[in-house]
Amino acid sequence: MRSVADPLVRVVGLTKQYYGQSVLANVSFEIARGEVFGYIGPNGAGKTTTLKILAGLIRKFDGEVTVAGAHVLKDRAKAHALIGYLPQSAGFQNWRTVESALDTLGELSGVPADLRKRRIPELLERFGLSAARTKKVKELSGGMTQKVGLIQALLHEPELLVLDEPLEGLDPPGRRLLKDIIRERRHAGTTVLFSSHILSDVEDVADRVGILNAGKLATSGSLRELTASFGLPVEIDVELAVVPDPVPFASDRGVTVRGPNQWRVTVPDGGDADALIHSMIERTLAAGGKIRRIGTAEPDLDELFAQYILRPGAAA
Amino acid sequence: MSPTRILIRDELMGFAKSKVMLVMWVLLPLIAIAGYLVIPTDAILGGDTGPKLSATAFMGFLMSSLAGTVSALMVAVDIISEKNRKVYELFVIRPIRPDAIIWAKFVAVFTCVTIACVVSLTLGMTIDRIRGTQITGDMLYDAGKVVLALIGVIALSAGVGVLFGVLAKTILVAVILILYVGQNLAIIPMIPMYLGLLPRAFWIAMVISAVLTALLLWGSGRLFRRTEY
Numbered sequence A: 001m002r003s004v005a006d007p008l009v010r011v012v013g014l015t016k017q018y019y020g021q022s023v024l025a026n027v028s029f030e031i032a033r034g035e036v037f038g039y040i041g042p043n044g045a046g047k048t049t050t051l052k053i054l055a056g057l058i059r060k061f062d063g064e065v066t067v068a069g070a071h072v073l074k075d076r077a078k079a080h081a082l083i084g085y086l087p088q089s090a091g092f093q094n095w096r097t098v099e100s101a102l103d104t105l106g107e108l109s110g111v112p113a114d115l116r117k118r119r120i121p122e123l124l125e126r127f128g129l130s131a132a133r134t135k136k137v138k139e140l141s142g143g144m145t146q147k148v149g150l151i152q153a154l155l156h157e158p159e160l161l162v163l164d165e166p167l168e169g170l171d172p173p174g175r176r177l178l179k180d181i182i183r184e185r186r187h188a189g190t191t192v193l194f195s196s197h198i199l200s201d202v203e204d205v206a207d208r209v210g211i212l213n214a215g216k217l218a219t220s221g222s223l224r225e226l227t228a229s230f231g232l233p234v235e236i237d238v239e240l241a242v243v244p245d246p247v248p249f250a251s252d253r254g255v256t257v258r259g260p261n262q263w264r265v266t267v268p269d270g271g272d273a274d275a276l277i278h279s280m281i282e283r284t285l286a287a288g289g290k291i292r293r294i295g296t297a298e299p300d301l302d303e304l305f306a307q308y309i310l311r312p313g314a315a316a
Numbered sequence B: 001m002s003p004t005r006i007l008i009r010d011e012l013m014g015f016a017k018s019k020v021m022l023v024m025w026v027l028l029p030l031i032a033i034a035g036y037l038v039i040p041t042d043a044i045l046g047g048d049t050g051p052k053l054s055a056t057a058f059m060g061f062l063m064s065s066l067a068g069t070v071s072a073l074m075v076a077v078d079i080i081s082e083k084n085r086k087v088y089e090l091f092v093i094r095p096i097r098p099d100a101i102i103w104a105k106f107v108a109v110f111t112c113v114t115i116a117c118v119v120s121l122t123l124g125m126t127i128d129r130i131r132g133t134q135i136t137g138d139m140l141y142d143a144g145k146v147v148l149a150l151i152g153v154i155a156l157s158a159g160v161g162v163l164f165g166v167l168a169k170t171i172l173v174a175v176i177l178i179l180y181v182g183q184n185l186a187i188i189p190m191i192p193m194y195l196g197l198l199p200r201a202f203w204i205a206m207v208i209s210a211v212l213t214a215l216l217l218w219g220s221g222r223l224f225r226r227t228e229y
Helices: A047-054 A076-082 A098-108 A113-126 A142-154 A172-187 A199-205 A223-230 A273-286 A301-310 B003-016 B019-038 B055-084 B087-092 B099-130 B137-167 B171-195 B201-226
Strands: A007-018 A021-032 A036-040 A062-067 A083-086 A160-164 A191-195 A208-213 A216-221 A234-242 A255-259 A262-267 A290-297
Touching: A007 A047, A007 A191, A021 A047, A021 A062, A021 A191, A021 A208, A036 A047, A036 A199, A047 A062, A047 A160, A047 A191, A062 A076, A076 A083, A083 A142, A098 A113, A098 A142, A098 B003, A098 B087, A113 A142, A142 A160, A142 A172, A172 A191, A172 A199, A199 A301, A208 A223, A208 A301, A216 A223, A216 A301, A223 A301, A234 A273, A262 A273, A273 A290, B003 B019, B003 B099, B019 B055, B019 B099, B055 B087, B055 B099, B055 B137, B055 B171, B087 B099, B099 B137, B099 B201, B137 B171, B137 B201, B171 B201
Parallel strands: A021 A216, A036 A191, A036 A208, A083 A160, A160 A191
Antiparallel strands: A007 A021, A007 A062, A208 A216, A234 A262, A234 A290, A255 A262
C-alpha cells in the first residue's frame, strides 16, 4: 500500500467473506484529506462491500478501517459524524415527503434547525427539486430519488463523502451538476470516495483511482502513475503555428503526421515524455518555428481499466 | 432533541398518517358500533331473559381479539418492508443508536393501537350512556382494567412483531411466525388468570407482560445492532 500524506481514510488488509466465498482479499489503500478517489471495477468486484464497510453498514470483516483515526466500528459515532454516505439505491420511508425526509436525516446528523431551514431549500434548488419539496419521495422518479439521496449525504457538510455509484440514473445535466459539486467539495477540503461504472466521469473528477478486480485492489494511483506503471505508451500531440523547413523532429522515431501542421509522437514504455517535449520545443524554436499547442494525450481510463481487468491473469 | 426522541416523534407521525390507523381509529369503531346496533341484543347474549351485552363489553371483546394481531403485524410488516427497501442504511450511518430505530417503531405502534382501543371503548361507553345505561364507578373500574389488559397485550404483541420484523426476511415469513408463534407467546401472561390459582392474577399478568416485552425489545435491539446491510 502506498502511504499518502495526511490520510483521512485508511484501509489496511481489508478482507471479507460471505459464506466462505472471498469478496475482498487484503485490500489496502489510503485517501488523503481533500482528495477525490475513484473506485472502479467490474460488477461483483467488491466495490459496494468496501464502501459499506467504510460506512459501518457491514460489521464482520478482517482488517482495519479508520476515518480520521476513528475505527468505523469501535469509534462508530465519531466516524459516522464525519461521513456522508449515498448508497447504491437510497430508500426512504413511504410516508415521507422530500422535505420531511431531508429534515429528519439532517436533524439526526446534528444539523441545527436554522441551518436546515436554509440549507435544504438551497440544495433542493441546486438539484432542481424545489417543486418536488412537498411530494412524497416514493412518487419521484429514480433519478430524482438519487438526487434526494445525494442531498442527504451533503446536508451536514461531512469531511468524507462516500458515494456508491452516484452517477447512476442521473441525466447528463444531473451528472454534470454532481461532478461540479464534487469539484466544489474538493475545493472546500472535503474528501470524496466514489465508485462508478462511468469511467469518463471518474476520469473527469478523480485525483486518483483504485481499480478493484475480483476482491483485490489491482492498482491505485493517478492516471499518469497508472499509465507509467503499466507501461502504456504516452502520446505527444504538437501543433505548430509557424512550420519551419525542415521540421526538426519530423524524422524522429515514432512520429506520425496528423495534418499540415500537426504531428503525433509516440513515446514508448520507459521513455521520458517530459524531456522529449522540452527538446521538441527547443529544436522547433531554434529552427524558427512557432508552437501553437503541445501536450501529452495519455490513455483514458477506459483503456487503463481494460488493461488491468482484461489482461490475462488480471483477476489472480 | 435526542436522536431517539426524534425517531419516536417521526414514527408516531408516520403511523398516525397511515391508512391502517385511519381504519383503526375511525372506520373500525364505526363499523363495530354499527354492527352492534344492527344485531338484535337477544341474538348476542342470553335471549330475552338473559344478560345483555353492553356496547362497551362488545367493543372490548372486539379490540382484544384484534389489537394484539394488528400491532404485531403492523410493526413487523413495516420493519421488513423498510429493511428490504434499504431505508435503514440512511439512518444507521448517522451517529445514533441503531436499536433506537426499532424502539421508536415499537413506541409508535403501541401508542397508536392503544389510542384505537381507548377510542373504541369510549365510543362503546357513549353508546351505552345514550341507550340509558348509568355509568357507575364499577363500570369505569372494569373498563380501566380492560384498557390495561389491552395495553399489556398490545405491548407484548408489538414486541413480538419487532422481534419477527428484525428476524424475518420476508413479510410472508413474519406473518406466519406471528400467527403461529406470536399468538402463543401473547397468551403466556394470561396463564395465571386462566388458572385462577394466584391472588392478584391480573396484576401478575401485567408484570409478566411488561417483563416479556422488555426482554423481546432488548433481544431485538441486540439482533438489530448486529444486522448487516
